[in-house]
Amino acid sequence: MILYILIVLGLAILFVVYRGVVGPTPSDRIVALDNITTITTAGLVLLGLFFERYIYIDVALIYGVLSFIGVLTLARYLEGGL
């Protein structure tokens, strides 16, 4: 069952990647990046359930913190105050 869930997650990431490649403005691309990092955090937790490994939960936590800081930095750079 969890294999089909991960396939749906990959399909969702493909839609977001389309927006990140095609998106007409830089804001679209940063929104797509934000979306990909959030989906990947959920996917890492699901992979931890899939492989029965506790370490994936820690990886997902640190990945969430780092992606938050990265997207915030990109937003500040877009605004011109960096």
Added chain:
Amino acid sequence: MGVVEIIGWAIIVVGIAFLFLGSLGLYRMPDVYSRMQTATKSVTFGAMGTIFGVGLVHPEWFWKTLIIAVFIAISNPISSHALARGSYKVGLRPFTLEDDMDALDGVEDKSEDNE
């Protein structure tokens, strides 16, 4: 399979559905701000539901998954707000049919980091 585990799987499936619909909205929407709306609301809810459902399926992991879900609920609206502010200051305007719905038009920016 206990009752809590079945509830956890149901929450995971609902969260995945919301993640997929949010990504579909990001693919379909006409405008930066409406794309940002789907990226904030449904993707945040979907990721929170998925992670919380994993915590219900595995009761030993419950507290750390709860921490990740609360962190996503705090951090994702903040980053989306910063992105919306940045794209408005760059000059992107919302997609409207009549151009009189911009409530910030002509408002002076009073933040201290503006040159």
